[in-house]
Amino acid sequence: xxxxxxxxxxxxxxxxxxxxxxxxxxxxxxxxxxxxxxxxxxxxxxxxxxxxxxxxxxxxxxxxxxxxxxxxxxxxxxxxxxxxxxxxxxxxxxxxxxxxxxxxxxxxxxxxxxxxxxxxxxxxxxxxxxxxxxxxxxxxxxxxxxxxxxxxxxxxxxxxxxxxxxxxxxxxxxxxxxxxxxxxxxxxxxxxxxxxxxxxxxxxxxxxxxxxxxxxxxxxxxxxxxxxxxxxxxxxxxxxxxxxxxxxxxxxxxxxxxxxxxxxxxxxxx
Numbered sequence: 569x570x571x572x573x574x575x576x577x578x579x580x581x582x583x584x585x586x587x588x589x590x591x592x593x594x595x596x597x598x599x600x601x602x603x604x605x606x607x608x609x610x611x612x613x614x615x616x617x618x619x620x621x622x623x624x625x626x627x628x629x630x631x632x633x634x635x636x637x638x639x640x641x642x643x644x645x646x647x648x649x650x651x652x653x654x655x656x657x658x659x660x661x662x663x664x665x666x667x668x669x670x671x672x673x674x675x676x677x678x679x680x681x682x683x684x685x686x687x688x689x690x691x692x693x694x695x696x697x698x699x700x701x702x703x704x705x706x707x708x709x710x711x712x713x714x715x716x717x718x719x720x721x722x723x724x725x726x727x728x729x730x731x732x733x734x735x736x737x738x739x740x741x742x743x744x745x746x747x748x749x750x751x752x753x754x755x756x757x758x759x760x761x762x763x764x765x766x767x768x769x770x771x772x773x774x775x776x777x778x779x780x781x782x783x784x785x786x787x788x789x790x791x792x793x794x795x796x797x798x799x800x801x802x803x804x805x806x807x808x809x810x811x812x813x814x815x816x817x818x819x820x821x822x823x824x825x826x827x828x829x830x831x832x833x834x835x836x837x838x
Contacts, residue, residue: 594664
């Protein structure tokens with residue numbers, strides 16, 4: 569990819585002060601960070617970043633040739649550079665956006681002040697850190713098969729299966745009964761990323777060399793494989809802190825007050 573072909577993530581900034589970057593997840597993207605941006609923009613410049621796959625999904629467009637997590641992290645780096653954000657940043661990211669942000673951080677550690685990762689589906693971490701147990705392998709394989717089936721439009725049945733497998737659905741509930749279901753339906757084509765998550769590889773040595781503070785967030789009741797990834801990161805990153813909050817795969821939404829309090833405490837210590 570030449571310089572002229574580099575894609576930039578879309579950014580939305582509000583407020584003024586020290587920048588805080590919020591990277592959206594792989595389904596609803598930056599929309600999930602709107603309430604956090606509204607809460608925090610009184611004290612900081614809060615910048616929401618939209619993953620490329622989410623915007624392409626909303627536009628019902630075909631992803632760029634060679635689409636990958638590295639393309640996403642390069643798009644994030646390019647967007648932040650274009651905005652003139654050269655100083656080390658506080659980056660907070662959820663789900664697929666957290667997998668993207670982990671790659672961005674490992675590629676550009678000098679651009680990170682603190683890194684907060686909420687349940688990243690960084691599948692490569694399981695093997696690299698010895699956390700690939702039978703249940704994690706089964707869950708990963710089932711999710712990969714689901715992604716492989718989403719080649720045309722994404723059906724509501726496939727969307728519901730994704731929500732369950734990702735840990736977004738509380739026990740005893742149907743995805744269609746949940747308040748965010750209409751937004752999930754609107755964004756469902758964002759899931760058409762194929763094998764990108766599983767084709768991305770890295771190694772534990774890069775994790776061990778990453779010397780920036782990292783806050784790892786688990787959601788109680790989320791998927792086992794996501795918790796295994798966090799445990800692998802916690803055991804390997806030299807400056808990692810782990811917290812667990814209620815809310816399944818969306819603790820920053822379900823327990824927003826607690827999340828923001830813990831985030832502020834973490835960032836203030838650094």
